[in-house]
Amino acid sequence: MNRRQLLATLGAGIGGLAGCLSGTPGESTVTPVGTDTDGERTTSQTPTATPGDDTEGVSDIAVRKAVRYESLLGSGGVLAAEGRQYVVASVGTDGDSRETEYVFEADGQTWEAGLPTIAGGNTRSVADRDWPVVGFEVPSPLPASNPQIRSADDAWALGADATETLGEPGTRYDLDELTTPESVSQGETMTVGLDVTNVSDAPGRFLAAVYWPTDRIADDDESHVVDRRVPAGDTITASLDINTAFTADESGPVTLSVEGHASASREIRVENVDADN
Known part of the structure; x- marks a missing residue:
């Protein structure tokens, strides 16, 4: 069937x-x-925090000028806005009942986590990264010397390729x-x-x-x-x-x-x- x-x-x-x-x-x-x-x-807001009692940290950070996403309960789609780009990363979780808040930081500026409202519900993947993920919408281009995702306790620097993409126009x-x-x-x-x-x-x-x-x-x-x-x-x-x-x-x-x-x-x-x- x-x-x-x-x-x-x-x-x-x-x-x-x-x-x-x-x-x-x-x-x-x-x-x-x-x-x-x-x-x-239908619409659902991508969460601005990642659940988990003990986080395993942020990994597989990517910078995309446009983002494709898929949902369990509804349509997938595309995020692409002129003058904007998206920083997306996988986050590992182990446990439950606690929220870890993340921000994206570049040369003294910070952006809170969260992607624009998307179609469907129960996001399954964003930018080819399976849920859970953390995402940020930031200006494009955004040249920066040391961009990073950080929490209250730790920080994860973008790799050289992602940093280069961040500073390029779409x-x-x-x-x-x-x-x-x-x-x-x-x-x-x-x-x-x-x-x-x-x-x-x-x-x-x-x-x-x-x-x-x-x-x-x-x-x-x-x-x-x-x-x-x-x-x-x-x-x-x-x-x-x-x-x-x-x-x-x-x-x-x-x-x-x-x-x-x-x-x-x-x-x-x-x-x-x-x-x-």
Whole structure:
């Protein structure tokens, strides 16, 4: 039984409980992950503290100009904001009932832990790091001589590569075209295309999430993540095949949206909806 069949079967029994396990991304495009029963994406704030009675410390620190995340209960997605970047690290825990607070420090400036509000609930991974993690949103670029994550009792310096990335500007992208049909019959496979150009002087990793409603199951809006390396000045085309079987309870317009390094929305009419199935 595939993921959608399983969720459709369980939907009536779990009521308002949203979400499911997301899949592992392919090289370039599709990772289905989840829709809320009212058609709106749910949100949850990434915790600003890490639970654990005895922490094993911070490890695997990374600096990303854009961040991909996945959730247990809902859609995964992408964080990418102009002039911002993300410092993310794994944190080991052993025990329970205590919170360890972290800050990010760079040349006398400090930022509290916490990432922007994200889609879905119960975060599973951030920047390819399994939960629990600690994350910070900081300005980009941010040149610094000794950036570090610290707690009240310890500090962990960024490596040379992460420090170098921190001080570099991010790559910029233009969404040249978003191709969608004007309408689709529910149950048909819908193809969506994105043409994106790297308008920077350096190569980069383009990240964006394409969200499509799945109101007929107790799940979050399904997201399909486009994840591509793009040389400076080059244009790439990404093509997504989206399952529309669980889109709507009745015929009418729904909204497809794109969030990440590119932002856009498109209203598409869903037709031939059978409310009894």
